[in-house]
Structure formats: structure tokens, C-alpha cells
Amino acid sequence: MFYCINQNETELNKPDRPLFGPGGIPLEVLGMCEETLCKGDQEIQENIYVVNDLHVALLSRPASVKLNLVCRTDSVDLNVLNEQYPKLCQGLGLMQQPYSIKLKPNAVPFSLATPRRVPIPLLDKVKQELGRMESMGVVSRVEEPTEWCAGMVPVPTKNGSVRICVDLTHLNEAVCREKYILPSVERTLGSLAGAKIFSKLDANRGFWQVPLSPESAPYTTFITPLGRYYFNRLPFGIASAPEHFQRRMSVILNGLPGVVCHMDDILIWGQDQQDDTRLHIVLSKLQAAGVTLNLDKCDLSKQEVKFLGHVLSASGVQPDPDKIKAVIAMKEPSNVSEVRSFLRMVNQLGKFIPGLAEKDKPLRNLLSKKNQWVWSHAQQQAFVLLKTDLTTTPVLTLYDPNKELRLSADASSYGLGAVLLQRESEEWKPVAYASRSLTETEQRYAQVEKEALGLTWGCERFKDFLIGRHFALETDHKPLVSLLGKQALTELPPRIQRFRLRLMGYSYTISHTPGKALLTADTLSRAPVNHNPDCESATELLEDTNIYVNEIVRTLPASRTYLAQLKEQLKRDDICSDVMSHCQRGWPDYSHLTGPIKTYWPHRDTLTVHEDLLLKGTRLVIPSALRISVLTALHEGHQGMVRCKERARESVWWPGLSGEINDLVKNCTTCIKERPNPVEPLMPSEFPERPWEKVGADLFTFNNCSYLLLVDYYSRYVEIAKLTPTRSEDVIVHLKSIFSRHGIPELFYSDNGPQFSSQQFRDFASTYGFRHVTSSPRFAQSNGEAERHVQTVKQLLKKASDPYLALLAYRATPLANGYSPGQLLMGRRLLTPVPQLPSLLIPSLPNMTYVETSERERKRKDSAQYNKRHRARGLSPLSPGQPVWITDTKSEGTVISPHSTPCSYVVESPSGVVRRNRHHLQPLPERTPKLPAVSTPVRPAEGALLTPKPQPAALTPKTEKSDSVKTRSGRVVIKPQRLDL
Numbered sequence: 001m002f003y004c005i006n007q008n009e010t011e012l013n014k015p016d017r018p019l020f021g022p023g024g025i026p027l028e029v030l031g032m033c034e035e036t037l038c039k040g041d042q043e044i045q046e047n048i049y050v051v052n053d054l055h056v057a058l059l060s061r062p063a064s065v066k067l068n069l070v071c072r073t074d075s076v077d078l079n080v081l082n083e084q085y086p087k088l089c090q091g092l093g094l095m096q097q098p099y100s101i102k103l104k105p106n107a108v109p110f111s112l113a114t115p116r117r118v119p120i121p122l123l124d125k126v127k128q129e130l131g132r133m134e135s136m137g138v139v140s141r142v143e144e145p146t147e148w149c150a151g152m153v154p155v156p157t158k159n160g161s162v163r164i165c166v167d168l169t170h171l172n173e174a175v176c177r178e179k180y181i182l183p184s185v186e187r188t189l190g191s192l193a194g195a196k197i198f199s200k201l202d203a204n205r206g207f208w209q210v211p212l213s214p215e216s217a218p219y220t221t222f223i224t225p226l227g228r229y230y231f232n233r234l235p236f237g238i239a240s241a242p243e244h245f246q247r248r249m250s251v252i253l254n255g256l257p258g259v260v261c262h263m264d265d266i267l268i269w270g271q272d273q274q275d276d277t278r279l280h281i282v283l284s285k286l287q288a289a290g291v292t293l294n295l296d297k298c299d300l301s302k303q304e305v306k307f308l309g310h311v312l313s314a315s316g317v318q319p320d321p322d323k324i325k326a327v328i329a330m331k332e333p334s335n336v337s338e339v340r341s342f343l344r345m346v347n348q349l350g351k352f353i354p355g356l357a358e359k360d361k362p363l364r365n366l367l368s369k370k371n372q373w374v375w376s377h378a379q380q381q382a383f384v385l386l387k388t389d390l391t392t393t394p395v396l397t398l399y400d401p402n403k404e405l406r407l408s409a410d411a412s413s414y415g416l417g418a419v420l421l422q423r424e425s426e427e428w429k430p431v432a433y434a435s436r437s438l439t440e441t442e443q444r445y446a447q448v449e450k451e452a453l454g455l456t457w458g459c460e461r462f463k464d465f466l467i468g469r470h471f472a473l474e475t476d477h478k479p480l481v482s483l484l485g486k487q488a489l490t491e492l493p494p495r496i497q498r499f500r501l502r503l504m505g506y507s508y509t510i511s512h513t514p515g516k517a518l519l520t521a522d523t524l525s526r527a528p529v530n531h532n533p534d535c536e537s538a539t540e541l542l543e544d545t546n547i548y549v550n551e552i553v554r555t556l557p558a559s560r561t562y563l564a565q566l567k568e569q570l571k572r573d574d575i576c577s578d579v580m581s582h583c584q585r586g587w588p589d590y591s592h593l594t595g596p597i598k599t600y601w602p603h604r605d606t607l608t609v610h611e612d613l614l615l616k617g618t619r620l621v622i623p624s625a626l627r628i629s630v631l632t633a634l635h636e637g638h639q640g641m642v643r644c645k646e647r648a649r650e651s652v653w654w655p656g657l658s659g660e661i662n663d664l665v666k667n668c669t670t671c672i673k674e675r676p677n678p679v680e681p682l683m684p685s686e687f688p689e690r691p692w693e694k695v696g697a698d699l700f701t702f703n704n705c706s707y708l709l710l711v712d713y714y715s716r717y718v719e720i721a722k723l724t725p726t727r728s729e730d731v732i733v734h735l736k737s738i739f740s741r742h743g744i745p746e747l748f749y750s751d752n753g754p755q756f757s758s759q760q761f762r763d764f765a766s767t768y769g770f771r772h773v774t775s776s777p778r779f780a781q782s783n784g785e786a787e788r789h790v791q792t793v794k795q796l797l798k799k800a801s802d803p804y805l806a807l808l809a810y811r812a813t814p815l816a817n818g819y820s821p822g823q824l825l826m827g828r829r830l831l832t833p834v835p836q837l838p839s840l841l842i843p844s845l846p847n848m849t850y851v852e853t854s855e856r857e858r859k860r861k862d863s864a865q866y867n868k869r870h871r872a873r874g875l876s877p878l879s880p881g882q883p884v885w886i887t888d889t890k891s892e893g894t895v896i897s898p899h900s901t902p903c904s905y906v907v908e909s910p911s912g913v914v915r916r917n918r919h920h921l922q923p924l925p926e927r928t929p930k931l932p933a934v935s936t937p938v939r940p941a942e943g944a945l946l947t948p949k950p951q952p953a954a955l956t957p958k959t960e961k962s963d964s965v966k967t968r969s970g971r972v973v974i975k976p977q978r979l980d981l
Contacts (some may be wrong), residue, residue: 008897010033011033012030012031012032012033012037012050012633013031013032013033014031014032015029015031015032015049016032016047019049019051020443021656026256027051027052027054028051028052028053029050029051030050030051030052031049031050032047032048032049032050033047033048033050034047034048035048036045036061036914037067039067039068039069039175042067042068044063044067046060046063046066050429055369058746058847067473072448078295078298078300080698081283081293081295081298081300084280084283085283085284087287087292087787088283088286088287088291088293089292089295090292090294091136091292092136092137092138092204092208092209093203093204093209093290093291093292094137094209094211094290094908095209095210095289095290095291096209096289096290097211097248098211098212098213098214098216098326099210099211099213099216099234099244100105100212100213100215100216101175101212101213101216101219101220101238101240102175102176102240102681103174103219104174104176104177104740107174108174108859109147109148109149110170110171111146111148111149112148112149112150112151112223113149113223114223115151115152115223115224115225115491116152116153116489117225117490117650118154118224118225122154122156122162122390125154125156125160125161125162125227126154126162126164126224126225126938127163127224127226128161129154129161129163129164130164130224130226130229131341133164134229135280136208137232137233137332138172138208138231138232138233139229139230139231139232139624140217140229140232141227141228141229142218142221142227142228142229142230146218146221146228147218147232147977148170148171148218148219148220148221149221149222149223149228150166150167150168150169150170150171150220150222150223151167151222151223151489151490152164152165152166152167152223152224153165153166153167153489153497153501155290155498155501156547157547158543158547158937160222165237165501166220166222166235166237167237167502167504168220168235168238168491168504169486170865171220171238172218172237172238172239172507175238175239175240175667176240177239177240177243177470178243178244178247179243180238180243180244180246180250181245182395188260188308189310189317191258192317194270194271195269195270195271195312196271196302196303196314196540197269197270197271197276197301197302197303198267198268198269198299198301198302198303198305198307198312198313199267199279199298199299199300199301199302199305200265200267200268200297200298200299200302200305200419201265201266201268201282201283201286201298202264202293202294202295202297202298203249203264203292203293204292204293204294205294206245206249206263206264207233207234207235207236207241207245208233208234208235208236209233209290209291210233210234210244210248211232211234211293212231212232212233212234217230217231218230218657220235220238221476221545236504236505237505239470240509241264241400242467242468242469242507243468245263245264246261246262246263246468246717246832249261249263249264249266251830252285252286252289252291253266253282253285256278256281256282256285257278258270258278259278259282260308260562262308262401262464263468265307265464266282267305267307267312268282269312276301279300279301282767284802303310306320307464308399308464308465309399309431309432309464309465312612312695315531319396320432322432322434324390324391324396324432324433325434325529326433326434326435326524326528326529327390327391327433327524328345328387328391329529330342330387330435330524330527330529331527332375332379332380332383333375334364334375335373335379336367336373338526338527339363339366339367340362340367341519341522341523341527341684342386342523342527343360343363343364343367344519344520344522344523345390345520345522345523345524346360346386346390347519353386353389353390353395359382359386359389360380360382360386361382362376362378362379362382363379363383363386365378365384373395374850380866381746390430390433391433391619395429395430396428396429396431397422397424397429397431397432398431399422399431399432399465400422401469403422403423403424404422404423404471404472404474405420405421405422405423405431405465405466405469405471406418406420406421406422406423406428406471406472406473406474407419407421407455407458407459407462407466407471407473407474407508408421408458408473408474408513408518408520408521409451409454409455409457409458409473409474409521410451410454410475410515410518410521410522410524410525411438411447411451411453411454411525412522412525412526412528413438413443413450413957414437414438414443414528414587415435415436415437415438415524415526415527415528416435416436416437416438416450416453416454416457416458416524416525416528417434417435417454417520417521417523417524417525417526417527417528418433418434418435418458418462418521418524419432419434419520419521419524420432420433420458420462420465420466421431423443426732427711430460430520431465431727432462432465433520433524434458434461434462434524435524435527435528435529436457436528436529437528437529438450438528440487440541441544441546441762442542442836444584444608444609445495445584445608446492446584446604446608447477447491447497447586447587448477448479448480448604448605448606449493449495449496449608451475451476451477451480452480452483452495452496452499452500453495453499453541453545454475454521454525455473455475455480455484455499455501455503455510456502456503456541457541459503459506460502461506461507464691465506465521466505466506466508469533470507470508470509471506471507471508471509471732472508472509472510472511473508473509473510473511474510474511474512474513474518475510475511475512475513475518476512476513476514476515476517476522477512477605478512479605479606480510480512481510481511481512483496483498483500483604483606484499484500484503484510485510487916489501490534490617490618491606491617492606492617492618493608493615493616493617493618494549494608494610494615494617494618495545495549495608495668497617497618498545498549499545499840525638537727542940549610557928558620558651563613566613566620566622566623566663567612567613569625569626569900570612570613570614570621570623571612571624572625573594573623573624573625575596575597575600575623575624576598576614576621576623576656576836578605579597579614579621580609580614582604583604583607583609583614584609587601587604596655599655599656600655603616603655606619617653617654619648619649619650619651619652619653619655620651620652620653621652621654622652623654623859624651627660629653630652630704631660631664633663634648634652634664635661635664635665635668636648636767638668638671638674640665640671641661641662641665642796643665644661644665645658645661648661665797666836667925669924669925672885672922672923672924673885673890673922674909675922676801679870679871679872679873680872680873680874680875680903680918680919681863681866681867681872681873681874682863682866682867682872683863683902684859684860684862684863684904685713685785686786686854687713687714687852687856687859688713688714689852690714690848691712691715691717691825692712692714692715692742692743692745692825693713693745693746693747693823694712694713694714694745694746694747694749695710695712695713695715695745695747695748695749696710696711696713696748696749696750696783696785696786696789697709697710697711697735697748697749697750697786698750698751698783698786698789698790699723699726699731699753699755700790700793700794701795702794702797705722705723706722706723706726706736707720707721707722707723708720708721708722708723708731708734709786709789710735710738711785711786711789712742712803712821712825713785714824714825715821715822715823715824715825716789716821716824717811717821717824717825718726718792718793718807718810718811718821719738719742720793720807721734721737721738726755727755728754728755728756728758729760731755731761732760732761732764733781735764736768742825744768744769744770745770746770746771747770747771747773748765748770748771748772748773749773749774749783749785749786750772750773750774750775750783750786751774751775751783751786752774752775752777756772756774757774765872773901774901775901776901776903776904776915776916776917776919776920777914777915777916780913792810793807796810805832805833808830808832809832811830812830812832813828816854816858817850817851817854817855817858818850818854819846819851823846824846824851826843827843827844827845827846828841828842828843828844828936829841875903875919877898877918878895878898878905878918878921878923879895880895880896880897881894881895881927882894882895882923882924882926883895883923883924883926884907884921884922884923884924885921885922885923885924886907886909886914886916886920886921887920887922888916888920889909889911889914889920890909890926891910892909892910893905893907893909893910893914894908895907895908895920895921896908896913903917903918903919904916904917904918905918905921907921928943
């Protein structure tokens with residue numbers, strides 16, 4: 001078979017190693033030399049060892065392989081891989097080219113300002129995991145501001161640690177996805193002819209081996225209770241990650257024969273030693289690219305492997321039995337209902353079954369009420385034939401990675417069913433079926449949890465087809481569209497929250513499909529395979545979900561004692577007991593419910609039961625007996641409605657909780673007394689019909705001098721008079737002087753200063769025949785026109801060297817309506833130092849219709865802007881007998897009656913009867929029976945609110961002085977008010 005070329009004598013060298021024969025017997029080596037060995041045309045250089053007392057030459061295994069005398073069928077194992085490719089087995093790999101995330105042009109950044117709550121027992125584990133990820137270079141701390149910031153959710157694992165999951169839902173909506181076309185499965189499987197040996201390699205945390213560019217890393221920022229971080233590596237859950245990773249792996253392995261890559265799974269095949277050679281080439285390429293492998297998931301030099309829904313072996317390519325097991329193992333129907341369910345599935349796919357009408361006729365005969373139920377040989381034969389048709393072509397189609405996919409899943413009370421469909425032209429054909437029974441634990445899930453479990457299990461069951469692909473996910477349970485779509489994670493029930501987290505690795509669009517169109521998945525769920533989970537993945541899913549839910553319940557902000565008390569009260573509460581029963585057995589139609597339990601029906605899809613606790617999302621449902629104590633605890637510290645509701649959203653719920661919190665805070669006496677005065681909508685004064693019909697007055701101080709200001713509501717013409725003393729008689733003298741020039745107004749508005757509230761001024765008003773209306777005590781805003789012009793005049797006086805010319809300039813300057821105050825009041829332009837044509841000084845009446853329209857529009861716009869800027873809102877009216885808190889005097893009172901002036905009330909207080917604007921009155925909870933309504937105002941106490949003499953139109957009481965002092969004779973001593981505005 002082989003011979004040595006060199007026949008001359010050769011000097012022997014000292015052997016470099018001991019040799020052992022068959023059975024491990026040591027051989028006596030006399031020496032060694034290097035010679036050329038030949039087999040046919042093939043020559044190799046090998047060491048020749050001379051052994052004492054050896055009559056038959058032995059050829060070593062390496063030399064036999066090199067001379068093709070021995071074919072290696074299992075030459076590479078994990079030990080060889082560790083020795084020859086040590087970098088492939090060390091930690092987390094790092095590829096060379098960084099990846100840049102591309103965002104859509106219209107992307108709107110999303111940023112969370114506060115982290116999601118992390119249970120205290122998990123906080124240390126989160127810190128450890130973040131530290132580990134930071135040491136691996138996967139994440140880094142973020143100190144600078146970022147436009148994007150997502151939420152973080154820690155997921156407990158079986159080994160006691162946590163896995164960091166980041167909700168990148170909002171970022172995914174803005175990411176531009178790569179379009180990478182995968183090689184077709186038909187071509188891949190067609191190239192496997194003659195293959196006998198197969199190897200599968202799995203990349204270690206594949207996405208994390210791809211570095212992110214410095215520009216893209218801030219997009220992945222997420223917030224935790226320990227600060228903000230961003231990813232330095234491509235994170236799981238980002239929409240473009242699977243396609244980019246697939247493209248990158250394809251580039252690394254491009255052009256290699258007998259090699260195909262599907263995401264992080266690499267298949268190498270060959271004939272005998274070809275597999276070994278190709279495997280070494282692939283391992284060299286991966287090591288050079290910086291990729292590392294997960295050795296626990298690698299299969300080396302196997303004679304049979306599963307890949308893309310097929311079993312690959314030396315016998316050829318066969319469909320994976322697991323794809324059709326759900327249909328093949330389906331038991332024959334035992335009643336008419338089960339026959340009808342099976343035929344619905346058959347009819348849905350019937351367009352692909354030739355001669356369906358004849359094949360299903362024996363089964364259809366059982367549906368007739370005229371026929372007796374008999375399952376004979378004809379029915380059994382038709383049943384088996386139809387199952388065969390459903391699991392072979394043309395019904396079952398070959399998976400194509402470049403065609404649209406749809407996953408339909410459904411859940412019954414005892415099983416799950418799923419079917420993976422692929423678009424072929426205008427039709428959807430099944431690629432694979434799956435079903436399994438629910439465990440006893442899963443059967444106690446709420447229906448919404450079973451449906452979510454079915455979708456999650458279906459995705460993981462067909463993950464080899466779905467990972468890296470965008471696909472449609474359809475369910476007949478409409479609430480899951482939002483629960484597994486865009487609804488916030490923190491609002492989901494614990495189990496559904498875990499299912500949502502497991503689905504983050506998939507790119508899907510979930511939609512609702514009526515149950516009548518989801519026949520295949522429905523039928524599979526009603527005829528599940530076995531009565532146990534069908535594989536380790538189902539067991540792992542159950543265990544993972546239980547760990548997550550138990551951890552959430554364990555970290556609820558409630559002691560064990562309180563939870564025990566809560567469980568006991570839930571059992572005693574008839575309504576809560578019925579709700580828990582419906583959650584586990586299914587909810588009836590709304591029309592069949594009676595009483596308070598109807599309030600739970602709209603929330604049925606988020607209500608679950610776990611360990612005798614009723615939960616809404618991750619919040620405890622509180623029975624009636626404990627609600628008062630919980631409300632009291634929520635309002636501890638007397639926080640407002642929003643804060644109390646935020647506290648409630650973290651841990652507790654019951655129907656109407658939000659309204660009860662509103663009532664609690666609204667009626668809390670302590671909160672009412674400390675509540676700031678609300679801002680009421682601006683109430684602009686009515687625009688007069690003519691000039692000087694309505695005027696406003698106020699006193700102000702400027703440069704240590706007191707002045708009287710009068711403004712016309714129609715023209716905004718201002719008159720000013722300097723007051724030497726500020727007594728009522730001095731004010732009256734100047735008013736008489738002004739009235740002698742412009743006439744007596746019909747309405748005279750002022751505040752409640754002593755100059756205007758004296759008996760002398762009331763006599764003056766009565767003599768001159770004008771109506772005097774005062775603003776609400778201590779509420780200057782109600783005399784707004786005069787108050788505003790005080791500010792205007794003060795500015796004029798501060799800036800002007802000649803105050804008289806300044807006033808003239810103001811009176812002659814056109815307003816927004818086009819006319820000056822002088823024109824509006826006197827019907828003529830005022831002559832000023834500014835040159836103007838004499839013709840312009842000729843008197844002419846303004847267009848009063850235009851002025852009125854313009855002024856009304858101005859007031860409307862001013863009111864709208866004020867109300868919007870101050871978020872003003874209307875206050876509810878007060879009724880007689882209503883207890884109130886008077887904010888300016890910090891005392892309680894009782895409403896006697898409304899006052900004639902807008903938004904004012906006559907109130908009985910400890911210091912007497914006073915008048916107050918609604919702005920100063922905060923309603924208190926009813927403590928005493930309401931006082932009867934009074935038809936006429938009650939006379940105020942002396943020194944508090946004085947009732948004026950009867951006026952033609954209204955009652956005008958004097959301002960109240962709660963801090964007044966009486967002399968021995970009973971005279972009230974009132975402190976002077978200096979209106980320095």
C-alpha cells in the first residue's frame with residue numbers, strides 16, 4: 001500500500017517521544033529518522049520510528065489520514081476546537097466593522113425622564129448585572145443628555161441572577177431596516193445531495209459581538225434606578241439587528257462550499273473528510289473575524305441534524321416530523337362537535353386538496369341530524385387520508401425566507417395550537433403545525449394569559465423560521481393587540497409582561513382576526529398532542545414565567561402579614577371571589593352579569609389570579625373591607641390627586657379608585673385650607689354704549705405724592721388729580737371738578753378704600769345720581785381697568801420731563817381701534833406739538849359701530865389669551881349654607897347668599913358678615929345642615945361689612961376689616977390703606 005523511497009542506510013536519532021502499541025503496551029524505540037513516504041502519486045514527509053522486535057510495520061493515524069488511507073468521520077471534537085482555535089472559545093467576540101443605526105427622516109425622539117420601578121430585592125442583582133455588562137464592554141454609563149432614552153425591565157432567571165431587558169419599541173418605529181435577501185431553502189437543500197457528515201455552529205450572544213458606532217450608541221440609551229447607560233454592542237430587540245447580523249455573517253462565510261448561515265446558526269456539510277476540511281476553514285474564518293462560539297450549542301461532525309424544519313442525514317432530506325406531528329397525532333373525533341371543528345380546518349385549506357368533496361363525505365355525513373353517530377372504517381379512512389393531505393404537498397409548502405410569513409395561534413381551555421403560514425401568490429399555505437396540552441398550572445391561567453402564552457409558545461416553537469424576519473402575528477383575542485403591541489410594560493399583568501419581554505427578540509405586527517377565520521389554530525388547540533409539554537422549550541417557558549411572576553408578587557410593597565390578611569378578605573368578599581372564579585374559568589357575557597361585578601368586566605383582560613391574590617396587571621385588587629385604610633395610606637402626607645393616583649398605580653386597584661381618590665382629596669379639610677387660590681377665567685367688563693357712561697377710579701402714590709385717577713371705560717381717556725390730603729372730601733372735590741368738564745357717569749367703579757366707602761361718599765353718589773359699585777374686598781383684579789391704567793400712568797410720569805405733555809400725548813395717540821382717547825371722548829383730535837393739518841382738527845364723530853365691534857373682539861382675544869396662559873377654569877357656584885374656607889383671613893365661614901356683584905358672596909365669618917370674591921372661598925365638606933337660602937342680604941356686623949343705603953340696582957356693602965379695633969365708645973378704628981400700586 002505504501003513504501004519508503006530512501007533505501008540507503010540512515011543514521012538513527014534519539015526518539016522525541018515514547019510510543020505505545022495496541023492495548024497501551026509500551027514499545028522499545030531504538031531511534032528515529034525522517035523519510036519520504038509514498039502512496040501512488042502522493043508523497044509525504046514523516047518521522048520513522050525503529051522498534052525492537054517488531055516484525056510488521058505500523059503506520060500512525062496522522063500519516064494514514066495524510067495518505068488518504070483512513071477517512072476521518074468524527075475528527076473534530078470540542079477538545080480539538082479548544083486547542084486549535086482557542087480564541088473561538090474565549091468570552092464575547094468582537095467583530096471589526098462598527099454598525100451604524102439609521103433613523104427615518106421623520107423620526108421623533110422618545111425619552112423617559114424617570115426609571116421604571118425595580119423591586120428592592122432585585123436592585124443589587126441589577127447592579128451586579130449592569131456591572132458585568134459594563135466590564136464586558138457591552139454597555140457604558142451615560143452622563144451627557146441624550147434625545148433617546150428607553151425603559152429597563154429586569155427579568156429574574158433560574159440561576160438567581162437577572163437579565164437586563166430594554167424596551168426599544170419607540171426606537172424600532174424610527175429605525176430604517178436593512179433589506180437582505182436570504183438564499184432560498186430549496187436551493188440550499190438541493191445542494192445537500194451526497195452529504196453524510198454535518199456540523200452546526202452557534203455564535204455566542206451573536207448580536208453582542210457587533211460593535212455600535214459612537215454616533216449610534218446614544219440611540220440605545222436606557223434609564224435605570226442606578227443611572228443611564230447605552231449599548232456599545234448591537235442590542236437584542238432592535239428591529240434592524242437580525243438582518244444586519246445575517247448580512248455580516250454571510251459576508252464572513254461568502255463563497256465557502258458546503259456552508260450555509262441562518263442568523264447565528266451555521267451549517268457545514270460534506271462527504272466524509274470533506275466536512276472536516278470545510279469545518280476547519282469555517283472555524284479559521286470565524287476566528288479571524290473576531291467571532292466566538294457557544295460550545296454548548298455546537299454539534300460537530302454529526303450524521304444527522306435538524307435545520308430549517310428539515311432532518312438532514314446521509315439518507316437525504318426529510319421534513320421534520322415535529323412540523324406535522326400536531327396533525328398526524330391528532331386523535332379521531334369522538335362527537336359531532338369535534339368532527340365539525342376538524343372539517344372547518346380542512347375546508348379552510350381545502351382549495352389545495354384535490355377531490356376534497358369525495359374525501360370528506362364520510363365525515364360530513366356525521367353532521368346530519370338524521371344520521372346516528374357511528375365512527376366506522378369509512379370515517380377512519382377519510383380522517384387518516386385528510387390528515388395525510390394536510391401534511392404533504394400541495395397543502396404543506398416549503399419554507400422560503402424571502403416570502404411573507406404569518407403565525408396564527410390559539411388557546412383552548414386545555415391546549416395550544418399554532419400554524420405557520422407562508423404567502424404563495426395570493427394564497428396562504430401552511431409551512432408547519434404545532435400543538436400541545438396545557439399543564440395543570442397553565443390551565444388555571446386567565447383566558448387572556450392562555451392566548452398570550454399560545455402566541456409566545458408559537459413564536460418560540462417556530463423560531464428557526466421567524467428570527468430575523470418581520471412577520472404577521474394574528475390572534476382572535478382582541479385585547480392582545482395592545483397588550484403585546486404598544487401598551488406600557490408596567491401596565492401589563494405579570495405573566496403577559498413576561499411573554500411580552502420574551503417576544504421582544506422578534507419583529508412582528510400583531511393584528512386581530514375573528515375566531516371564525518382562525519380555524520386551523522383553533523382546531524389544533526382543541527386536539528393537542530399528549531397532555532404534557534412537548535419539549536424542553538415548553539417546560540423552560542413555564543418555569544421562566546413562574547419565576548418572573550413569583551418575583552413580582554414577592555416584591556410587592558406589602559408585608560407577608562398584610563398579604564395573608566388580603567387573601568382572607570378576598571375570600572370573604574363575594575364580589576372578589578366571583579371575579580377570581582371568572583378569571584380562572586372564563587368570563588360570561590356581560591348580559592349575564594348582575595350587580596357590582598359588572599364594574600370588573602371592562603378590565604377582565606388585565607385581571608389575573610396568582611397564589612390566591614387577585615391582580616390587575618402588577619397591582620393588588622383590594623376588597624371592600626380594606627379600601628378605606630388603603631385610601632388613608634395613599635393620602636398620607638396630604639399629597640394631591642395626581643401623586644395619590646401615581647402611588648395607587650404602583651400597587652393597588654379596585655373599580656372606581658380614581659374617583660374615590662378625587663373625592664378624598666377634594667374633601668380633605670387640611671388640603672383645602674392649604675390649597676392655593678385657583679385662577680378664574682377673566683371676566684372682561686361690558687363695553688359701554690357711549691363715552692363717559694362708565695368710569696373707574698383708583699388712588700395711587702408716585703414720588704411720595706397721592707393721586708386720584710379716573711378712566712373712561714369707553715374711550716380709555718384718563719384724568720388725574722393730585723391729592724394733598726387723601727380724605728373723602730378731597731376726592732369728592734376733584735371728582736366734582738372732573739364731572740363738571742365731562743359730565744356725570746351712570747356707573748362709578750372703585751375699590752373698597754376708605755375714601756370710597758365712607759358715608760360722605762355715599763351721600764355724594766346719591767346727590768349726583770350715579771351708581772357706585774365697589775370691587776370685591778382684597779381682590780384688586782375686579783377693578784382691573786383702573787388698576788391697569790394706574791400702571792400706564794406711572795410709566796408715563798417716570799419717563800416724562802413734562803407730565804402734562806406726556807398725558808396729552810397719551811390722550812392723542814390712536815388705540816388699536818384707530819381712534820385716540822380724545823377722539824372717542826370729545827369727537828375731535830387734540831392739538832399736540834406734533835404738526836398736523838388743520839383739517840384734521842375739525843370735529844368728527846367716530847364710527848361707533850366699528851369701535852364697538854373692534855373693542856369687543858379685543859376683549860375676547862385678551863380673555864382667551866389670559867385663560868390659556870393661566871390655565872384658568874371656572875369655579876363651581878356656592879349655595880347658601882355651604883361651609884367655606886376664607887383664604888385671605890385663614891378662617892372658616894358659611895355662605896349666606898350670593899352678592900349682586902359678579903362672583904361675590906356674603907359670608908358669615910368669626911369676625912362678622914363679610915363679602916368675598918369666589919376666588920377667596922374654598923368649599924369645605926358638609927358638616928352641618930345647610931342654612932336656608934335668604935331672599936335679602938343679612939346686615940353685616942359693624943366694622944366688618946357695612947350695608948349701603950338702598951340703591952336703584954344693587955346692594956353695595958363696605959369692605960370688611962377683620963383686624964379692626966373698637967374704642968370704649970364703640971367707634972371702629974380703621975387703619976389707613978396706602979394704595980401704592
